[in-house]
Structure formats: structure tokens, C-alpha cells
Amino acid sequence: MAAPQLLAKGSGTATAIALLLFLGCAGKSAQIPLYVWLPDAMAGPTPVSALIHAATMVTAGVFLVVRANVFFALAPAAAAVVAGVGALTALFAATIGLKQWDIKKVLAYSTVSQLGYMFIGVGAGAYAAGVFHLVTHAFFKALLFLGAGSVIHAMHAAYHHTHSHADAQDMRNMGGLGAHLPITAKAMWVATLAIAGIPPLAGFFSKDEILLAAFIRGAQDPFYYAVWAFGLVGALLTAFYMTRLMLYTFHGPNRTGDLERPHLHESPAVMTVPLVALAVLTVLGGALNLPHVGSLHRWLEPVTRSASVIAATGEASTGLEVELMGLAVLIAAGGIFLATRLLHPEALLPADRAPAETGFAKLLLEKYHVDEIYDRVIVRPLVGISRVLLWKGVDAGLIDSAGVNGSAALARGLGWLGSRFQTGQVGTYVVVFVLGVLAVFGTLMGLL
Amino acid sequence: MQTLLAGLAYDRWIIAALLWLPVVGAAAILLAPAARAKYIAFGVTLLEFVLSVGLWWAYVPSGPAVQFIAQHAWVRDWGIQYYVGMDGISVFLVLLTTFLMPLAVLGSWKGITERERGFYALMLVLATGMIGVFVSLDLFLFYVFWEVMLVPMYFIIGVWGGKGRLYASIKFFIYTMVGSLLMLVAILMLYFAAGRQSGNWSFQYEHLLRYAVLEPRLQFWCFGAFFLAFAIKVPMVPLHTWLPDAHVEAPTAGSVILAGVLLKMGTYGLLRFAVPFFPAVAIGGTVGKVVIALAVVGMVYGALVAMVQPDFKRLIAYSSVSHLGFVVLGIWALTVQSVQGAVMVMLNHGISTGALFFLVGMIYERRHSRMLADFGGIARVVPAYAAILTVVSLSSIGLPGLNGFVGEFLVLLGTFRTHPVAATIGTTTVIFAAAYLLWALLRMLYGKITKPENEALRDLTRREYAVLVPLLVVIVWLGLFPGPVLRRIEPSSQRFIELVRLRLPLEVPTGPTVAPQDAPFVR
Numbered sequence: 001m002a003a004p005q006l007l008a009k010g011s012g013t014a015t016a017i018a019l020l021l022f023l024g025c026a027g028k029s030a031q032i033p034l035y036v037w038l039p040d041a042m043a044g045p046t047p048v049s050a051l052i053h054a055a056t057m058v059t060a061g062v063f064l065v066v067r068a069n070v071f072f073a074l075a076p077a078a079a080a081v082v083a084g085v086g087a088l089t090a091l092f093a094a095t096i097g098l099k100q101w102d103i104k105k106v107l108a109y110s111t112v113s114q115l116g117y118m119f120i121g122v123g124a125g126a127y128a129a130g131v132f133h134l135v136t137h138a139f140f141k142a143l144l145f146l147g148a149g150s151v152i153h154a155m156h157a158a159y160h161h162t163h164s165h166a167d168a169q170d171m172r173n174m175g176g177l178g179a180h181l182p183i184t185a186k187a188m189w190v191a192t193l194a195i196a197g198i199p200p201l202a203g204f205f206s207k208d209e210i211l212l213a214a215f216i217r218g219a220q221d222p223f224y225y226a227v228w229a230f231g232l233v234g235a236l237l238t239a240f241y242m243t244r245l246m247l248y249t250f251h252g253p254n255r256t257g258d259l260e261r262p263h264l265h266e267s268p269a270v271m272t273v274p275l276v277a278l279a280v281l282t283v284l285g286g287a288l289n290l291p292h293v294g295s296l297h298r299w300l301e302p303v304t305r306s307a308s309v310i311a312a313t314g315e316a317s318t319g320l321e322v323e324l325m326g327l328a329v330l331i332a333a334g335g336i337f338l339a340t341r342l343l344h345p346e347a348l349l350p351a352d353r354a355p356a357e358t359g360f361a362k363l364l365l366e367k368y369h370v371d372e373i374y375d376r377v378i379v380r381p382l383v384g385i386s387r388v389l390l391w392k393g394v395d396a397g398l399i400d401s402a403g404v405n406g407s408a409a410l411a412r413g414l415g416w417l418g419s420r421f422q423t424g425q426v427g428t429y430v431v432v433f434v435l436g437v438l439a440v441f442g443t444l445m446g447l448l
Numbered sequence: 449m450q451t452l453l454a455g456l457a458y459d460r461w462i463i464a465a466l467l468w469l470p471v472v473g474a475a476a477i478l479l480a481p482a483a484r485a486k487y488i489a490f491g492v493t494l495l496e497f498v499l500s501v502g503l504w505w506a507y508v509p510s511g512p513a514v515q516f517i518a519q520h521a522w523v524r525d526w527g528i529q530y531y532v533g534m535d536g537i538s539v540f541l542v543l544l545t546t547f548l549m550p551l552a553v554l555g556s557w558k559g560i561t562e563r564e565r566g567f568y569a570l571m572l573v574l575a576t577g578m579i580g581v582f583v584s585l586d587l588f589l590f591y592v593f594w595e596v597m598l599v600p601m602y603f604i605i606g607v608w609g610g611k612g613r614l615y616a617s618i619k620f621f622i623y624t625m626v627g628s629l630l631m632l633v634a635i636l637m638l639y640f641a642a643g644r645q646s647g648n649w650s651f652q653y654e655h656l657l658r659y660a661v662l663e664p665r666l667q668f669w670c671f672g673a674f675f676l677a678f679a680i681k682v683p684m685v686p687l688h689t690w691l692p693d694a695h696v697e698a699p700t701a702g703s704v705i706l707a708g709v710l711l712k713m714g715t716y717g718l719l720r721f722a723v724p725f726f727p728a729v730a731i732g733g734t735v736g737k738v739v740i741a742l743a744v745v746g747m748v749y750g751a752l753v754a755m756v757q758p759d760f761k762r763l764i765a766y767s768s769v770s771h772l773g774f775v776v777l778g779i780w781a782l783t784v785q786s787v788q789g790a791v792m793v794m795l796n797h798g799i800s801t802g803a804l805f806f807l808v809g810m811i812y813e814r815r816h817s818r819m820l821a822d823f824g825g826i827a828r829v830v831p832a833y834a835a836i837l838t839v840v841s842l843s844s845i846g847l848p849g850l851n852g853f854v855g856e857f858l859v860l861l862g863t864f865r866t867h868p869v870a871a872t873i874g875t876t877t878v879i880f881a882a883a884y885l886l887w888a889l890l891r892m893l894y895g896k897i898t899k900p901e902n903e904a905l906r907d908l909t910r911r912e913y914a915v916l917v918p919l920l921v922v923i924v925w926l927g928l929f930p931g932p933v934l935r936r937i938e939p940s941s942q943r944f945i946e947l948v949r950l951r952l953p954l955e956v957p958t959g960p961t962v963a964p965q966d967a968p969f970v971r
Binding site for chain 2: 386395399400403404
């Protein structure tokens with residue numbers, strides 16, 4: 001028997017299975033509350049970040065939800081959790097991305113945010129849309145990471161010449177790099193427009209499809225309207241923080257340092273050719289799922305058929321589709337426009353001279369202190385309880401001191417007590433003997 | 449291979465050879481010059497291993513329950529026999545013993561410099577005791593081997609151990625002795641009950657199994673005595689505190705054998721004696737629930753306490769408490785998968801934890817410290833050591849593809865069908881295992897070198913590679929191809945469950961059975 005016959009739709013078991021699967025997916029694909037590892041993992045080499053932490057491995061959680069679509073179709077509540085967590089993560093991570101100075105950190109939180117979009121899609125039952133975004137995101141996010149790698153490479157080389165210890169990943173030390181790394185800058189601009197959702201680049205199609213799916217689900221379950229709205233605001237922030245990254249890195253005056261500047265060079269072909277290849281894919285990737293051109297939907301049909309039988313998804317009228325599409329483009333363009341208006345790369349100071357952040361900006365830069373909260377609430381209490389209560393208390397105190405050594409002390413005490421009767425003094429023996437005899441007599445008399 | 453072994457009449461002499469060769473070796477060591485001791489010990493244990501490898505082919509899973517039987521009268525008047533044989537479970541525990549012994553000798557090569565003759569002779573006697581425990585089919589004989597093995601271990605810890613060796617060895621000895629004397633009383637009770645019932649006086653395992661009918665109250669106490677003896681050995685919380693002390697003080701070889709083989713004698717005893725003799729008490733009713741609770745508590749407790757240990761050796765000792773909880777859980781869950789898993793965990797724990805103790809010993813020989821805080825960043829100076837320690841740790845954590853995963857997964861899978869809550873809580877252990885071992889690796893191996901003393905550490909020597917590489921091979925082999933081992937364990941696990949079920953008045957919940965064709969990924 002297959003799952004649909006064994007599990008009733010909406011049953012507790014189905015919901016539990018789906019939620020537990022999603023917990024694993026949330027860990028793997030860096031969703032709230034298990035996303036904190038991904039930005040830290042960016043400490044690895046940039047190509048690893050590009051491949052493992054952006055394009056492939058982290059998307060395994062999305063993949064698993066798609067694979068296990070039957071369970072999520074059988075558990076609408078769990079699917080709503082998936083979409084809700086996705087929406088929350090998409091927005092939350094995007095806000096953190098707004099204030100990061102480390103170029104890789106921005107991209108890391110961007111990845112967390114984009115994974116949130118994928119979960120919005122699969123949570124809304126649009127499995128093909130989720131996979132579509134997974135694929136297009138792989139193209140442009142790998143491009144962004146490799147581009148960041150190219151930038152960091154150039155920065156390192158420049159700092160190496162002067163033995164400077166300035167941070168090669170801090171955008172406040174960059175600026176104006178477009179003149180020095182033209183290919184990297186152009187390729188990354190393609191990816192930025194794609195992730196922001198500017199047509200006809202790949203990201204536009206996939207993100208639009210996800211938001212459309214959420215909106216359509218809203219007709220059945222108004223909760224999904226909120227999901228859609230979160231996604232939309234997230235899209236605005238995405239366009240904003242990505243434009244910010246590009247402006248601070250490649251435009252405005254250069255802040256690397258006068259001695260270092262002559263040593264800034266475009267990376268060799270071995271690094272730029274992959275950028276160009278990914279840029280081409282970023283431009284053309286949207287065709288994967290275009291009606292009449294691509295066939296991702298039909299391709300995935302055997303996988304998602306059983307889910308679509310259980311949970312029928314609605315259809316959008318062409319008019320609505322066009323309206324939403326227009327809105328999405330407007331939002332993306334608005335984000336880019338706002339960033340160019342509000343941000344002033346020419347006013348930025350290098351990292352060592354930059355003033356400290358204050359207020360909400362500081363909170364964003366410090367990532368809402370989530371790492372510290374986890375440390376206080378989970379890690380330290382667990383270690384503390386294990387050390388103080390379990391080890392020193394139960395193990396060393398209760399079992400060893402009281403139990404084991406206590407019984408040893410008891411045995412020694414009894415032995416000592418017994419040894420008191422072996423004093424070797426005849427007088428004592430006589431006294432005890434007489435007392436004993438008297439006691440025996442007394443008892444016998446009492447009995448008689 | 450099978451025809452060759454049959455031609456040699458392998459099944460008739462193999463147990464005798466494995467049992468008595470070490471004794472001969474020990475005698476030879478005592479007669480030879482001290483400098484020769486380790487060579488003789490290594491030669492004998494290696495020969496043992498080579499001989500025992502034939503068991504892989506000679507044991508026929510589809511054959512009789514017990515194979516390689518040898519039976520002679522020993523004390524005729526009391527019905528005591530020299531009666532030995534092996535089923536699938538014994539075969540692998542014996543193989544584990546013969547596999548670890550030469551490595552343990554090789555691992556002591558440089559570490560043991562005083563009274564070498566005594567040390568190696570005791571190691572060989574220990575081998576006889578351990579193998580004897582796993583092959584005895586006469587309970588008196590079993591008891592003799594059980595006690596015989598205690599003495600060499602006592603001296604190995606007490607003479608060649610660290611600073612607190614006296615406290616540790618006496619603690620170990622008294623703890624074990626209390627349990628085993630009570631077990632002796634229980635064995636005698638079974639003996640007299642069976643004798644009265646059948647009119648036939650014998651300590652034979654099957655004889656006692658069939659005729660030793662005790663009234664329920666006595667059954668409870670009798671089970672309690674067996675259980676106590678084995679639970680101390682396993683060790684189960686809260687009877688575990690001898691283990692960290694014994695491990696920390698024991699020399700490397702002592703720790704390896706203690707963790708690798710001796711602890712398994714406890715779980716083996718539960719599997720072979722405590723549960724089959726008294727299934728109604730052990731499995732049904734409150735006792736069964738208490739044991740499962742103790743197993744689960746031990747798994748979590750051991751892991752949490754391991755997490756906060758500053759001493760790497762003590763950390764591994766507590767991780768043993770945690771891992772052995774899996775074995776007890778698997779036995780009590782009473783499904784084929786869980787019992788097979790329990791046996792697999794016994795083997796895997798022997799190999800992985802044995803390897804971990806070797807690795808700690810190697811770094812201790814260099815730095816005379818086992819404190820995690822004394823290291824940091826040493827992966828830069830000893831890359832090969834760091835790589836092997838990482839792989840072995842991952843296997844101990846239970847990373848798929850390495851051996852540890854197979855047993856733990858089977859236990860959890862099998863347990864979930866009868867005790868879903870226990871299995872669920874048990875799963876968290878795997879997370880904690882990752883936490884305590886990876887955290888230890890992080891502090892010890894990675895990052896910058898924090899102590900100048902560590903800058904000139906020597907990486908592994910050829911002798912050390914010779915110890916570690918066989919362990920690594922088995923770790924990967926059992927991780928990727930556990931099938932042949934599981935196939936050989938399955939009939940014996942099945943037989944254990946039938947034995948218990950047949951004698952169990954209460955129906956044990958079995959959970960829904962899944963037909964193979966509906967679950968293509970299960971097989």
C-alpha cells in the first residue's frame with residue numbers, strides 16, 4: 001500500500017511525519033530556527049561556498065520536501081508550516097543582509113533568504129516552482145559567490161603586496177573595483193539583476209512563479225496571502241541589499257588604499273571563464289520552465305503527480321498572472337532604485353576608520369544576537385547541567401562519594417567496630433563476658 | 449575454503465586451540481627472557497587471529513544453532529563439563545577478541561617497559577578468559593572463565609596503570625566481584641532446580657534452560673542476581689562509575705581490551721543468560737520497563753557527561769556508557785533488527801572505541817597528557833594522526849558509510865516497532881555523540897597551535913600505522929558491507945527471540961509488520 005491509502009489526509013501521523021521531515025530539511029537548508037550554521041560555514045574557501053553552501057548541498061532540504069511531496073500534500077497544516085517558515089526566513093535573513101559589511105556574509109544571508117523562497121513554493125504545493133528556483137538560484141548564487149571570490153582574490157593580492165592586514169572581505173575597504181575587475185563586475189551585475197527579479201533573467205521567472213503559487217493558495221487559505229506579502233517585501237529587500245553590495249564593491253571611489261590600488265587586477269581566465277559561463281546560464285536559465293520552451297513542470301510531473309491528486313492546486317487567470325508579474329517587477333526595480341538613491345558609496349569610510357553602528361543598524365549587523373541567544377538558552381545550560389548536576393553532582397557526588405566510597409567507609413566502620421571487641425585486654429573481655437552471662441540469665445529468668 | 453577447513457577438521461579443534469594457545473604462550477613468556485616477551489605475545493595473538501579467521505567460512509549460518517562443539521566430562525560427580533561451542537553471535541565476539549589482541553600487544557610495544565613478562569603473560573591469560581566466556585555452554589565453566597578474566601585485568605590496571613591505579617583497580621575488582629558472586633548463587637539455584645526437576649545433575653546451558661523451573665518470586669531474585677552481574681559489567685547507569693576510573697588508569701592495551709571486549713561480556717551475558725532464563729521477569733512487566741528506561745537514561749546521561757569531560761580518555765569512557773545503552777535497548781526491544789543491531793553495536797563499539805583508546809594512548813606517550821586543554825591545533829604537526837582520529841570519531845558518532853551507523857540504525861529501527869518513545873529519545877544520543885566528539889576534535893586538533901610543547905610532536909610511526917590501519921579497514925568494511933556479517937548473525941538473533949517468546953506468557957507488542965513488496969527500500 002502506498003502512503004495515501006495508509007494515512008488519512010490531515011491525520012496526526014501524516015502531520016507528524018511531514019513536520020519531522022521538515023525539521024531535518026530546515027536544518028539542512030538553513031531555515032529558522034536552524035539557519036545559524038550557514039553564515040558561519042562561509043568561513044570555508046569561496047568555491048566551496050559557491051558549490052556546497054549556495055548551489056547544491058543546502059538545497060537538499062528543498063529537494064527532500066519535493067521528494068516527500070505526498071506527505072506534505074497529506075498534511076496541509078505541515079505544508080503551511082513549511083511555507084510560513086520559508087516566508088519568515090526569506091524576510092528575516094534579508095533584513096540581516098541589509099547591514100552586513102563582509103561581502104560573503106551578505107551572500108550567505110541572501111542564500112538563507114532565497115532558500116526561504118523555495119520553501120514558500122514547495123509549501124504552497126508548487127513543487128516544480130520550488131525546484132525551478134532551486135536551479136536558477138544555483139546559477140546566479142554560484143556566480144555571485146565565485147564573483148566575490150574573484151574580488152577577495154584581487155583584494156588579497158593587493159594587500160599582500162603591502163603586507164597590510166586589512167580585511168579583504170569587508171566592503172568598506174573596496175569601492176570602485178569595477179574599473180579594476182571589469183569582467184567580474186559585469187557578471188555579478190547580471191546575477192544581481194537576476195536575484196532581484198528583473199525580467200527576462202532566470203530569477204525573475206522562478207521567483208515570480210513561487211509568489212504566484214502562494215497568492216493562488218491564498219484563495220483557499222488566506223494564510224498564504226500573508227506568505228505572499230512576506231515574500232514580496234523580501235523581494236524588495238533582496239533588490240536593495242544586492243544593489244548595495246554592488247554599489248559598495250564596484251562603484252564610487254576606491255577605499256583599498258593608495259599603496260594597494262595599483263595592485264588590484266582582474267582575476268585570471270581560470271576564474272573569469274566560469275563567471276561568464278554562469279552569467280550565460282543566469283540569462284537563459286529562465287527558459288527551463290517557459291511555456292512551450294522549457295519542460296521542468298512536465299519533467300517533474302511523475303514525481304509530484306500523487307501530491308497533485310491529493311491536493312488540487314488552483315489555477316490563475318491570465319489577467320491576474322500579468323498583474324502580479326507587473327507588481328513583482330515594480331518591486332524589484334523599486335528596490336534597486338531605492339538603493340541607488342539612499343546609499344552613498346562616496347561617503348563610506350574604510351573599515352578601520354568607519355564609525356560604529358548604532359541602534360537598529362547595530363542590531364542588524366549583529367544579526368539580532370541570535371547566536372548569543374542560542375548560546376545562552378541552549379548550549380550553556382546544557383553544558384552547565386551536564387557538568388554541575390550530572391557529572392559533579394550525580395556521578396562524582398551521589399554515586400561515587402555517597403554510594404561507592406560510602407559503602408567502603410561503612411565496611412571500614414563496621415570493621416573498626418568489630419576491632420573494638422578485640423582489644424587484647426583480658427579485663428575488658430571479662431567485663432563483657434560477665435555482662436553477657438548476666439544478660440542470658442536475665443532472659444532465661446524473664447522467660448521462666 | 450570450506451573444503452580446506454573441513455579437510456583440516458577445523459571445527460573440531462578450533463575452540464580448543466583458541467582457548468589454550470594463549471595459556472601455552474603465557475607459560476613460554478614466563479620461561480623466556482623478558483626482552484622476548486612481547487615478541488612471543490605478538491606471535492601467539494597473531495596466530496590466534498589467523499586461526500580464528502577460518503570461523504568466517506567454517507560457521508554455517510543455516511546449520512545447527514551451536515557449532516564447533518566440544519564436550520568432555522570435567523567433574524563428573526557434580527555434572528560439570530568442559531562444554532564449548534559457538535553460535536553466530538559468539539563467533540563474532542570471539543573474532544572481535546582475536547582481532548583486537550594482537551593490536552593491543554603491538555600498541556603496548558613502547559608503552560610497557562617494566563615487568564614485561566608479567567604484562568604479556570597476563571594479557572594472554574586474559575585472552576583465554578574472554579574467549580572462554582564467549583564459548584562456554586556449561587554455566588560452571590562460564591563462571592570460571594568469567595572470574596579468571598577478572599584477575600589479569602586487576603593486575604594490568606593495578607601494576608601498569610596510572611597514578612590512581614590502586615583505587616581504580618580495587619574499585620573495578622570489588623564492583624565486578626559483588627555482581628559475579630551473586631550470579632554464582634543464581635547459577636546454583638538454577639542447577640538445583642533443574643536437578644530436582646529432571647533427576648539429572650548438570651550445569652549445561654540447554655539443560656538448565658529446559659528444566660530449571662523456579663517459582664515466580666525466586667525467578668525475580670535469580671534474574672536480579674544475573675542482571676546485576678551483567679549490568680555492572682556493561683556498565684549500566686548507575687553502576688557505571690568504576691568504568692571511567694578503570695579506563696583512565698589502565699594502560700592503553702588494558703583500556704582497549706576493557707572497552708573492546710570486557711564490556712561486551714556484560715551484554716553477551718544479558719543476551720545469552722539473563723533474558724533467556726527468565727524472560728517473564730526480564731521482558732514482561734515492570735522490570736522490562738525499568739531496564740529499558742535505564743538503558744535510555746544511560747545513553748543520554750553517558751553522552752551528556754562525556755560532553756563535559758576535560759580528560760579525553762574519560763570522555764571516551766563515558767561515551768562507552770552511552771553506546772552500550774544502545775546494546776541493552778536493542779536486546780530488550782526484542783525484534784530481529786534490534787537484536788542484530790545490538791550485536792553489531794557490540795562489534796562496532798569494540799573496534800571504534802578500541803581505536804580511540806589506541807589513539808589517546810599514542811598521544812599520551814608523546815605528551816604525557818590526555819587533557820584536551822593541553823592540545824589545540826595539533827592537526828598541523830600530526831596530520832596523519834589527526835586524519836585517523838577524525839575518521840574513527842566519525843565512525844563512533846555513527847556517520848553513515850562507517851561501521852558505527854549500521855548497528856545504531858538497526859537498533860533504533862528495530863526498537864521503534866516495539867518501543868517508539870525509547871527509540872526516539874535514544875536518537876538524540878547520536879546528536880550528543882556528534883557534539884562531544886566533534887567538540888573534542890575541535891579543541892584538540894584544529895585551529896592554531898596553542899601550546900609550544902606541541903610544535904614538535906612526531907606523527908604516527910610505522911608500528912602505530914600497523915595498529916590503526918587494520919582498524920580503519922574494518923571500520924570502512926563494516927560500514928559499507930555489513931550484509932555478510934548480518935547474515936551470519938541473523939539466525940542466532942532469530943533463535944534468541946524465539947527462545948524468549950516461547951517462554952514468555954505475556955504477549956509482547958510487535959507492531960505492524962511490513963510485507964517486503966510494499967517496502968522496497970527496506971531490503
